[in-house]
Amino acid sequence: MADKSGKLDQLNFRIIDTDSDDYGQTLLIRHEILRRPLGKSIAEDDLSRENEDCILGAFYGEQLIAMATLKDSSEKDALLRYVVVDETWRRSGIGTAIILRLEEEARRRNKKSIRLMARITVVPFYENLGYSKIGEPFIPDNHSVVHVWMARDL
Numbered sequence: 001m002a003d004k005s006g007k008l009d010q011l012n013f014r015i016i017d018t019d020s021d022d023y024g025q026t027l028l029i030r031h032e033i034l035r036r037p038l039g040k041s042i043a044e045d046d047l048s049r050e051n052e053d054c055i056l057g058a059f060y061g062e063q064l065i066a067m068a069t070l071k072d073s074s075e076k077d078a079l080l081r082y083v084v085v086d087e088t089w090r091r092s093g094i095g096t097a098i099i100l101r102l103e104e105e106a107r108r109r110n111k112k113s114i115r116l117m118a119r120i121t122v123v124p125f126y127e128n129l130g131y132s133k134i135g136e137p138f139i140p141d142n143h144s145v146v147h148v149w150m151a152r153d154l
């Protein structure tokens with residue numbers, strides 16, 4: 001996937017600690033993109049163990065414009081969550097770049113596969129990255145959006 005716009009080159013990628021000032025920005029971007037449009041709040045998510053996860057951010061200067069998290073779900077598998085890119089930065093390879101970096105991190109942790117729960121609307125994005133659908137689409141509890149499980153071997 002080429003960076004047609006040159007936007008990717010303007011960004012710095014770094015791990016975000018839950019104790020850092022940057023962590024507040026992760027709550028804001030997740031709230032605005034993933035929760036508010038559904039009439040929900042990120043404050044309803046249980047993030048109490050997020051300090052155990054790898055939270056990767058893409059920054060334009062000090063502004064967080066994209067992120068995702070990687071959770072150890074079992075000895076061999078990792079779970080990819082909270083994949084978001086600010087609307088004005090989309091379709092420039094940033095979501096792809098974040099996931100490729102988290103896949104590297106999962107390999108470093110000796111994981112053999114990555115799973116994720118995809119919104120049905122963005123299945124082509126994950127298929128483009130080599131993920132395949134597992135099972136039937138479903139609506140998770142406390143949600144209004146159809147999702148499907150997807151996975152890929154590392």
Ligand SMILES: CC(C)(COP(=O)(O)OP(=O)(O)OC[C@H]1O[C@@H](n2cnc3c(N)ncnc32)[C@H](O)[C@@H]1OP(=O)(O)O)[C@@H](O)C(=O)NCCC(=O)NCCS
Pocket residue numbers: 001002033034083084085086089090091092093094095096097117118119121122124125126128
């Ligand atoms: C899904 C999302 C993270 C993709 O981020 P992005 O940086 O725009 O993705 P990329 O530029 O890396 O896309 C790579 C390729 O994936 C595919 N793709 C990306 N977004 C797509 C979409 N909305 N629909 C269909 N295909 C898509 C395209 O093939 C794209 O290549 P192209 O731009 O050359 O056509 C972003 O659209 C987003 O934040 N959406 C809202 C939040 C969300 O739904 N997150 C996922 C929760 S499961």
